[in-house]
Amino acid sequence: MTLQHYLVISAILFTLGIFAVLTRRNAISILMGIELILNSCNLNFAAFSRFMTPSTDISGQIIAIFGIVLAAAEAAVFLAIILAIYREFGSIRPDEVDTLKG
Amino acid sequence: MEFTLKNFIFYGFALMTVGSALLVVTVRNIVHAAFSLMVTLFGVAGLYVFLQADFLAATQVIVYVGGILVLILFGVMMTSGRLEMRIHIERGQLLLGGVVSLALLMLLLTVIANTPAWKNLTDDGTELPPTTERIGELILNGPFLLPFEVVSVLLLVALIGAALISRKEVRD
Numbered sequence: 001m002t003l004q005h006y007l008v009i010s011a012i013l014f015t016l017g018i019f020a021v022l023t024r025r026n027a028i029s030i031l032m033g034i035e036l037i038l039n040s041c042n043l044n045f046a047a048f049s050r051f052m053t054p055s056t057d058i059s060g061q062i063i064a065i066f067g068i069v070l071a072a073a074e075a076a077v078f079l080a081i082i083l084a085i086y087r088e089f090g091s092i093r094p095d096e097v098d099t100l101k102g
Numbered sequence: 103m104e105f106t107l108k109n110f111i112f113y114g115f116a117l118m119t120v121g122s123a124l125l126v127v128t129v130r131n132i133v134h135a136a137f138s139l140m141v142t143l144f145g146v147a148g149l150y151v152f153l154q155a156d157f158l159a160a161t162q163v164i165v166y167v168g169g170i171l172v173l174i175l176f177g178v179m180m181t182s183g184r185l186e187m188r189i190h191i192e193r194g195q196l197l198l199g200g201v202v203s204l205a206l207l208m209l210l211l212t213v214i215a216n217t218p219a220w221k222n223l224t225d226d227g228t229e230l231p232p233t234t235e236r237i238g239e240l241i242l243n244g245p246f247l248l249p250f251e252v253v254s255v256l257l258l259v260a261l262i263g264a265a266l267i268s269r270k271e272v273r274d
Contacts, residue, residue: 001112001152003223004214009149011210012120013142015203020127022199026189028177032126032139035170039146042158050153051223058233061155062246065237068158068165069253073260075170079177080264086181087270 006047013040027082027092034078035071042067112152119145130188136174143167152225157234 013036020033042064049060086092122141129135143166150159214220241250 001109001225003220005112005116006149006153007214007220008211009116009119011207011214013123013146015207015210016123016127018206019199019203022202023191023195024127024189025191025195026132028132028174028181029135029189031174031177032135035139035166036123036126036142039143039166042162043146043149046150046153046155046158050155050225055228055230058155058236058240059246061158061233062237062240064155064158065161066249066253068161069257072165072169073257075173076264077260077267079173080268082177082181083268092181 003047003051006043010040010043010047013037013043025093025095027078027085027094030094031075031078031082035075038067038071038074112149115145115148115152118142119149130191132178132182132189133175135189136171136178139174140167140171143171154230154233156232157237 017033017036017040020036021030024030024033045060045064045067049058049064053060082092085097089097091097119142122138122145125138126135126142129138143162147159147162147167150156150162240246
């Protein structure tokens, strides 16, 4: 296994996440895309930590753990906002929530 | 390249991750997408095991599969009626988004293939000791103490904020 194996996997995950955010018209699907992006980023941190630094240095893994914590916080707030929007508009399609549009 | 058992398992995990991620972004039923996401998260945890990041792999399974995925499923149940289970996609956006993401993928792959510093870095196969103890030392008794505390406060803020935003308004 080389570093590039991991980088290619994470690049594909990142691209699929971007694709989901761009094309899906459902807020929860967009959240899933964001989770894919965060996962690819954490995978990159762990891979670079394994291949680019001496094997005793595991700072990259710790950054990835912080990334997981931030993803958890983000998902909680995201879903709370989705629930509030659903109660207000009766839908979670992002293009229907356009009250601020002139 | 030799086909050892290790390589075989690695490519199995890689295929599982990428394939299920592809399902996450293409399947029309949102519950099916959520379960594909579970497979993706397990696949990434397996890749962490190959990177000898055992604590990270366990955290991935516990927090993502046990926490975030359940949250997502609850979100689906509370906001999607029978009609909303199918994800609406517009054809024009599908085309444009596909072109943009394909271009992005090509860019990333070109960079990965052509960066000299990243070439020929192979896994030497040395087995490292378990990382949990060192991670605990670094977080609680080392350079990551301050970020750890900041992240704790952030989690508390997110918790209170989420509870506050999602509760029903009480008018008196």
